Amino acid sequence: MPKKPELMPGTLDMLILKTLTRHPQHGYGIALAIKRLSDDFLTVEEGSLYPALQRLLLQGWVKAEWKMTETNRRARYYSLTAAGRKQFGLELSQFEKMIAAIGRVLEGA
Amino acid sequence: MDGLRRLLRRLGILLRRERFEDELKEEMDFHREQKAKELQAEGLTDAEARHAARREFGNPLHLRERSQDVIAMGFETTLQDFRFAIRQLRKNPGFAATAVLIFTLGICASVSIFGFVDAALIKPLPYQDPSRLVGVYENSTRIPRSNLSYLDYLDWKKRNRVFSSLEVWSGTGYLLKTSDGVQPAPSVRVSAGFFRTLGVNPVVGRDFEPGEDLPGTAKVAILSYATWQKWLGGREDVIGQTAMLSNVSYKIIGVLPREFHFALRGSADFWTVLDGSNSCEKRRSCHNLFGVARLKDGVPVEMALAEMQSIARQLETEYPGSNRDQSAAVVPLSEAIVGNIRPILLVLLSGAGLLLLIACVNVTSLLLARSESRKREIAVRGALGASFVRLARQFATEGLVLVVAGGALGVIAAGWLMGLLTKLVPAQMLAGMPYLNGLGLNFRVLAFACGVAVLAAVLFGIAPILRAPMLDMHNGLAEGGRGSAGRMWRRFGANLVVVELAIAVVLLVGAGLLGKSFYRLLHVDLGFQPDHLATLGVAVPDVTYKSDGQRVALARQVVNRVANLPGVKSVGLTTLMPVSYNGNTDWIRIVGKPFHGEHYEVNERDVSSDYFTALQAKLVRGRFFDDSQDASKPRVAVINEALARQYFPGEDPIGKKFGDGGLTPSSLREIIGVVDDIREGSLDSRIWPAEYLPFNQSPDTFFAVVVRTSQAEQSVLPTLSRVIREIDPSIGIASEETMNGRIDSSQTAYLHRSSAWLVGGFAALALLLGVVGLYGVISYAVSQRSREIGIRMALGAPCGAVYRLILKEAGWLTAVGMASGLVCAVIAATLMHKLLFDVESWDVPTLCGVALVLGLCALCAAFVPARRAASLDPAEVLRAE
Numbered sequence: 001m002p003k004k005p006e007l008m009p010g011t012l013d014m015l016i017l018k019t020l021t022r023h024p025q026h027g028y029g030i031a032l033a034i035k036r037l038s039d040d041f042l043t044v045e046e047g048s049l050y051p052a053l054q055r056l057l058l059q060g061w062v063k064a065e066w067k068m069t070e071t072n073r074r075a076r077y078y079s080l081t082a083a084g085r086k087q088f089g090l091e092l093s094q095f096e097k098m099i100a101a102i103g104r105v106l107e108g109a
Numbered sequence: 110m111d112g113l114r115r116l117l118r119r120l121g122i123l124l125r126r127e128r129f130e131d132e133l134k135e136e137m138d139f140h141r142e143q144k145a146k147e148l149q150a151e152g153l154t155d156a157e158a159r160h161a162a163r164r165e166f167g168n169p170l171h172l173r174e175r176s177q178d179v180i181a182m183g184f185e186t187t188l189q190d191f192r193f194a195i196r197q198l199r200k201n202p203g204f205a206a207t208a209v210l211i212f213t214l215g216i217c218a219s220v221s222i223f224g225f226v227d228a229a230l231i232k233p234l235p236y237q238d239p240s241r242l243v244g245v246y247e248n249s250t251r252i253p254r255s256n257l258s259y260l261d262y263l264d265w266k267k268r269n270r271v272f273s274s275l276e277v278w279s280g281t282g283y284l285l286k287t288s289d290g291v292q293p294a295p296s297v298r299v300s301a302g303f304f305r306t307l308g309v310n311p312v313v314g315r316d317f318e319p320g321e322d323l324p325g326t327a328k329v330a331i332l333s334y335a336t337w338q339k340w341l342g343g344r345e346d347v348i349g350q351t352a353m354l355s356n357v358s359y360k361i362i363g364v365l366p367r368e369f370h371f372a373l374r375g376s377a378d379f380w381t382v383l384d385g386s387n388s389c390e391k392r393r394s395c396h397n398l399f400g401v402a403r404l405k406d407g408v409p410v411e412m413a414l415a416e417m418q419s420i421a422r423q424l425e426t427e428y429p430g431s432n433r434d435q436s437a438a439v440v441p442l443s444e445a446i447v448g449n450i451r452p453i454l455l456v457l458l459s460g461a462g463l464l465l466l467i468a469c470v471n472v473t474s475l476l477l478a479r480s481e482s483r484k485r486e487i488a489v490r491g492a493l494g495a496s497f498v499r500l501a502r503q504f505a506t507e508g509l510v511l512v513v514a515g516g517a518l519g520v521i522a523a524g525w526l527m528g529l530l531t532k533l534v535p536a537q538m539l540a541g542m543p544y545l546n547g548l549g550l551n552f553r554v555l556a557f558a559c560g561v562a563v564l565a566a567v568l569f570g571i572a573p574i575l576r577a578p579m580l581d582m583h584n585g586l587a588e589g590g591r592g593s594a595g596r597m598w599r600r601f602g603a604n605l606v607v608v609e610l611a612i613a614v615v616l617l618v619g620a621g622l623l624g625k626s627f628y629r630l631l632h633v634d635l636g637f638q639p640d641h642l643a644t645l646g647v648a649v650p651d652v653t654y655k656s657d658g659q660r661v662a663l664a665r666q667v668v669n670r671v672a673n674l675p676g677v678k679s680v681g682l683t684t685l686m687p688v689s690y691n692g693n694t695d696w697i698r699i700v701g702k703p704f705h706g707e708h709y710e711v712n713e714r715d716v717s718s719d720y721f722t723a724l725q726a727k728l729v730r731g732r733f734f735d736d737s738q739d740a741s742k743p744r745v746a747v748i749n750e751a752l753a754r755q756y757f758p759g760e761d762p763i764g765k766k767f768g769d770g771g772l773t774p775s776s777l778r779e780i781i782g783v784v785d786d787i788r789e790g791s792l793d794s795r796i797w798p799a800e801y802l803p804f805n806q807s808p809d810t811f812f813a814v815v816v817r818t819s820q821a822e823q824s825v826l827p828t829l830s831r832v833i834r835e836i837d838p839s840i841g842i843a844s845e846e847t848m849n850g851r852i853d854s855s856q857t858a859y860l861h862r863s864s865a866w867l868v869g870g871f872a873a874l875a876l877l878l879g880v881v882g883l884y885g886v887i888s889y890a891v892s893q894r895s896r897e898i899g900i901r902m903a904l905g906a907p908c909g910a911v912y913r914l915i916l917k918e919a920g921w922l923t924a925v926g927m928a929s930g931l932v933c934a935v936i937a938a939t940l941m942h943k944l945l946f947d948v949e950s951w952d953v954p955t956l957c958g959v960a961l962v963l964g965l966c967a968l969c970a971a972f973v974p975a976r977r978a979a980s981l982d983p984a985e986v987l988r989a990e
Contacts, residue, residue, distance in 0.1 A: 027136055028143040046144070047167030050137060051175040058118055066132075076136045 012044060012052050014095060017080065017088040020062060024079035026069070027053065053078060061087050133176055134169075141166050190506040197507060204479060208472045209515045212565065214874060215468030216519025220558045221526040222461040222867075226454050227557075228548040229447050235368045236442075237308020238403075243410060244373070244445035245275060245400030245417065248436040251710045251797070252692070254445075257398040259390035261424060261432070265400070268420045271413040272402040276303040279383060279398045280374050282811070283354035284650055284841040287340065290834075293648060293841040294336075294354065297374050298383035304331075304365075306403050313337075314348040314363030322382040329382065330359040334367040336378040354379060355650040356839070370543030372446045373399065394431035394696070401442065414439040430770055433706045447544070449856075453864050456941045460616060464871045467612045469565055471878045472511065473572045474605045478889060480504070480573040501574040508569030516562040523558075524550045533863070535854035537844075602889065606882045607926040610967070613879035614930025614959060615937050616872035621955040622938050623865040626946040630861050631852075633947075636749075636787040637687065637724035642848035643822040644686060645829060648811045648841040660808035661739060663836070667814065668717060670832045676820040681720030682804055684713075686813040688852050691790035691797045699756055700766040700777070708770075711752055712789050712799035715807050721747075721784055723817045729753075731763040731782035739805035747782040752798030778802070791857040793946045815848070822847045864944060876963065879926070880970045887919050888974040898978050899986030911979040919971030927963055931956055 019025060019033040031046045056062045061084030067077045080088070122129050144162035149155060166172075198205035233239050246254040247261065257265070257277060266275045278299040285294040301322040310316065311331060321329065330352060332340075341347050351358045359381060371377060389395035404413055417437035425432045440448070480487070487500060495503075527548050531539070539545060647667065654660050664682055671680045685693055695713035698704050718736040721728065730753075734745050746767075753762045762783060768776035778800075786796045804812065814833075818825050830842045844851075852858060891898070898911055938950035948955075 026139070028140040031140070045167050046140065046165055047137070047169065047172040048175075050133065050172055054133075054176045058115055060114060060118070073139065074135070075139050076132065 011095070012048070013056060014088065014091045015042070015044075016049070016052060016056065016078075017061065017084055017091070020078055020080045021085070021088065024065070024067075024077040026075040026077050028075075030078070056084070059087075060084075130173070130177075133173055137166070137169055137172070141169075186502075187506070190503055191510065193503065194507040194510045198510060201479075204475065205511075208475050208511050209518065211468045211471050211475075211878065212511060212515030213518040213522060215465035216516055216558065216561060217522040217526060218871060218874075219458075219461040219465040219561060220520055220523035220554060221530065222454075222457050223557045224523065224527045224548055224550070224554050225530070225545070226458050227551070227553050228545050229450060229454055229542070231553060232544065232547055232551075234443060234446070234544070235309075235366075235370060239442065241404045242307065242442040243272075243402050243404060243413060243439050244442050245272075245402050246438040246440075247396060247421070248438040249708065249710065250434055251694070254438050254440070256396035257400050258393050258396045258431070259385045259398060260393040261421075261435070262398055262400065263385075264424055265417060265420055265437075268423070269413075269416055271405055271408045271416045273405045274302050274306045275400055275402040276300045276306045277383065277398040277400050278303060278371075278374070280377075281381075282648055282841070282843075283379060284356075284648060284839065285340075285378070286353035286356075286839075291839050291841050293646075293843040294378040295374075295376055296354070296379040296381065297371070297377045298381050300383050303380075303401065306401060308403075309366065309369055311363030312366045313345070314361070316363060317382055322384050324384045324386045326382070326384070328357060328359045329362045330354070331363040331365060331380040332361060333365050333376075333378055333380070334369065335376075337364045340378075352379065354381070356652045357650075370546070372541060372543050375537075375541040375543070392431075393428055402439075410439055410441060429706055434708055450542075450860065452941065452943050453860050456619070456944060457864060457867055459937075460619060460868045460871045463612050463616055464875055465561065467609050467875050467878050469568055470605050470609050470612075471882050472565075473568060474602050474882060474885065476508065476511075476569055476573050477602060477605075478885060481889075501570075504573045505566075505570030508573075509566050511569055512562050512566040516558060516565075520550065520555070520558050523554075530863075535859060537854065538856055538859055541856070602886045603922055606879070606886045606922055607929070609875075609879040609882045610923060610926025610963065611930035611933060613872070613875040614927055614963060615934045616868065616875045617959040617962065618931070618934035618938060618955060619941070620865065620869040620872035621959055622945055622948050622950065622952060623861070623868050625948045625952065625955060626944070627858075627861040627865040629947040630792045630858060633788070633792050634786075635688065635852075636785045637726045639848045639852055641818050641822050642724070643816040643818060643825050643829060643845075644813060644848055644851060645826070645833075645845040646686075646811070646813050646843040647833060648843070649837065650839060651810050653839065654810050657740060657808050660810060661805050664717065664804060664808060664812065665736070666836050667833055668719070670836060671814065671816055671829060674825065674828055674832065676818050676825055678817045678819050679719050679723040680717075680817070681723035681815045682717035682812045683720055683815065684715045684804070684809055684812055685789070686815070686851070687724070687787050687789055688792065688848075688855060689789065691794055695800060696770055697767045697800065698770050698772055700768065700772065702756075704770075706770065709756065709798075711748075712797050713802065714789065714799060715802050715804045715809060715812075717804045720801070720815070723815050724787065725817070726787050727785040729783040729785055730761070731780070733782055733784075734803045736805065738803040742806075744776075744778040744806055745781045745803065746778040747784050747801040748780055749784055749796070749799040749801075750786050751796045752800065753783050755798050791855060792852070793857050793861075822849075861944075861946065876966060879963075880966045883919060883922060883967055884970040884973065886922070887915060887971050888977070890918060891915060891974040891978045895978070895981060895986050898981055899983040902981065903983040903987065908979045911981075912975050915975035915978050916968075916971055919967060919975075923964065923967040923971075927960055930963075931960065934959075 015034050016030055019030050019037070025033065027049050028046075031044060031049055034042055034044055053062065053064075056078075057064060061081060062078045063081055064076050064078050066074055069075050141159075141162045144165065145155075145158040148158035148161050153161065163169075234242075236242060244254070245257070245265070247257050249255050256279075259277075262275075262277050269275060276299065278297050281296050281298050283294045283296050284291045299317075301317040301319055304310070304316050312334070314331070317329065317331070320326070332347065337343055337347060341350070347361055347364060350361050352361060353359075359379070365380070383390075383398070385391070389397050402413075404410070414437065417439055421432070421435060421437040425435065490500065491497075527550075531545055531548055534542070534545070649660075649663060654663060668680045668682065671677060691712055693713055694710045696708045697711055698709065718734055718738070721733050729750055731747075733747060738745060748762060756762075757765065762780045765780050766777050767780070768774075768778065784801065787799070788796065789799055790797065814829070816822070816825060816829060826845045826847070830845055833840055833842060846854075898914070901914075902911065934956070935951050938945070942950050
């Protein structure tokens with residue numbers, strides 16, 4: 001089995017923000033969503049989600065709330081704040097610009 | 110804004126720390142359980158699923174720590190750094206104690222001196238808007254700030270457009286009748302608007318009302334807070350009570366606030382109104398008042414001065430007899446109050462600052478030397494992955510620990526030292542500096558201490574860090590690493606030592622010059638013998654001793670009673686004790702000399718016949734008067750040599766006559782004798798011309814008694830006041846002192862003495878620190894060069910050559926430090942020449958003395974390591990490598 005590539009540094013926050021744009025989600029749900037949406041290509045070291053979530057909470061980009069899951073368990077749900085939505089847009093556009101720039105360089109070579 | 114919000118969020122989390130951790134744990138557990146369930150659904154066994162879930166999740170402990178790092182504020186690491194720093198210092202108690210002690214010294218000296226500077230120069234006066242208050246004076250050729258005459262004051266008040274109010278005051282003394290007999294009560298007479306001008310309201314009762322200072326109004330008095338407490342026990346019903354002041358009854362109408370003080374007068378028990386009714390205040394030529402005014406908004410002091418000068422010129426043309434050459438002086442009130450001690454305080458503050466600087470330099474070089482010896486430790490920590498920032502932070506923390514420990518100790522010591530220094534101030538002087546009552550560790554002093562500490566912390570933190578990049582890790586790890594760093598430090602440390610020695614020289618020269626000034630001051634020619642002289646002041650109520658005859662009789666009685674005491678050789682009276690001040694002057698005109706209305710201003714003293722005998726003042730020509738020379742006899746005078754020199758150059762003044770400006774027949778006096786210059790003014794003032802008139806021809810209700818004793822003068826003081834009181838219990842007696850005691854505690858002597866001692870103390874400490882610093886550098890050099898020295902000796906270098914090698918290095922450093930220090934010292938001394946008395950700022954013996962002292966100390970400091978070097982056993986040194 002080929003080794004899965006490491007996540008590009010700095011992209012984890014963006015991926016978390018992206019998964020939260022649809023609806024509030026708990027940590028496990030976020031990990032699942034990233035995995036599913038990338039067709040199992042991207043896997044995060046699941047534990048490292050949590051330091052990242054604390055960072056986002058501190059920045060005020062997400063907020064957290066304890067709710068019951070469908071299976072009636074207590075879980076912490078994260079949802080995007082207005083500032084977080086703005087931040088996501090910002091990071092996305094920067095990321096796209098960078099990818100485009102890298103692409104141009106590689107094609108030109 | 111965002112930063113603030115983040116900080117608040119962080120604080121919120123930190124306050125609910127446990128909840129944060131519990132929630133994090135629960136969340137992670139939930140995650141793993143879900144994961145395990147999912148894997149179980151895929152067919153793994155329970156145990157396998159749990160294991161896999163844990164593996165994929167990663168180390169939960171590590172992850173929790175990382176989460177905590179996100180929210181933490183570098184809190185733990187800082188704490189860790191502190192713990193480590195303290196452990197490091199405890200491991201090396203000698204170093205820690207030395208560094209802390211040195212820094213404590215520096216902080217203590219500078220903070221306590223700053224405390225005085227703050228109390229005297231920074232803390233605002235306890236008046237409303239004190240910066241708008243000015244002192245208003247007349248200005249004569251001899252006295253730059255002389256008293257106002259009442260009639261001039263009335264004109265100044267009426268004509269000026271620069272002051273919103275102009276008031277006057279005059280110090281006076283009452284005899285207060287209490288249950289324990291009569292006590293002198295220093296007091297002030299003021300015009301009615303005085304307190305309104307200062308912006309001070311009585312705490313009990315009322316202020317003087319406008320118009321209450323007109324002649325013929327009721328006698329009213331305001332008490333100082335201290336008098337209220339002391340004399341009436343702070344009773345609320347004080348208002349309306351009467352006080353018997355010099356046998357006149359005054360109604361008490363108010364009490365001043367506790368924090369009120371009026372330094373120009375010193376202590377004042379009673380404040381009464383000045384109604385211009387006494388004989389002096391009816392004459393324009395009699396000057397007995399001081400002015401205080403509030404400037405109108407927007408009027409600067411210079412403008413007020415110009416206006417008052419122009420009014421004075423108008424008065425000069427209107428009243429040429431009394432107002433010739435009488436100009437005006439206007440100075441900020443704060444300048445009038447603390448102008449005389451400002452230069453001394455600034456010099457002391459600079460001295461303390463230099464000591465602080467030398468202390469900081471010393472601690473810095475200790476830290477540098479230590480970082481040198483910790484080179485390997487640092488290299489190991491670097492090799493194990495400590496980043497530069499992390500190491501730097503560690504050093505900064507160590508510096509901070511030193512600063513906090515030394516700073517806290519220093520501030521505590523400063524609080525104590527300030528108390529001690531105030532206790533050393535003579536009581537009478539302290540009364541003249543009431544602003545020192547606010548002395549202590551107030552917020553300004555603490556802010557200063559914190560400021561100094563922050564600067565020191567930066568210095569102590571930065572110095573070793575600056576050195577750190579020079580550390581070559583490889584070299585540091587290599588055994589016996591003695592690369593470029595060693596030489597580097599030697600050069601850097603050597604520079605620091607030069608700075609220390611130079612500062613020490615500056616302080617030593619300062620102390621030497623101040624000490625020499627003080628010595629010269631105490632040995633100034635007084636014109637009389639101050640030993641075996643007891644003195645006291647006597648005052649009697651004007652109303653009971655109305656006529657001159659009564660006053661003369663009383664004075665004779667006092668002299669007789671005292672003269673008959675055992676151990677008393679002679680007794681004299683004067684209206685003003687010698688070594689007080691130049692003042693109480695008279696304008697004279699000499700018969701037969703050209704005169705154009707100039708004011709020949711001379712000190713006037715009314716003295717008894719035995720006064721000169723009691724003082725043992727030398728008669729230069731002619732004779733002294735005797736006791737029979739009273740109002741019934743022709744008027745005579747004894748003059749001092751200065752008067753003879755100035756107004757009778759090349760002539761014999763005996764038999765010459767002088768009088769007032771108009772040569773009024775009743776004012777004419779014949780000069781019968783010339784006496785040696787008795788020092789009437791302060792020790793450092795110039796000798797003024799003086800006339801001594803027979804007390805019996807112009808007696809007063811106040812006089813000073815000087816008693817020449819054959820035994821210790823101290824022992825007769827109690828008996829003196831007792832026998833004088835026996836004459837009349839209503840006599841008030843004040844300032845019972847020996848003449849030497851008076852001179853010692855005079856303001857001039859005190860200021861010179863305290864500055865000489867304090868700067869001397871700073872200089873001694875600076876010398877010690879500088880020499881210890883030199884010792885440190887030289888012994889370090891010896892330890893670094895021990896192999897070289899060993900080789901030299903093995904190759905046959907004699908002991909003497911080794912001594913020469915080491916002493917040359919020390920001598921070079923000392924010479925550079927000394928030379929630069931001497932140059933700086935002369936510059937510094939020139940800046941403080943005002944404080945020097947009879948000594949030039951480049952006083953050669955002092956400079957040579959300092960050079961000699963420093964040279965000897967440096968030699969001793971260098972000799973110890975030099976001897977160690979010379980006694981090295983070459984075989985051992987070479988084998989040890």
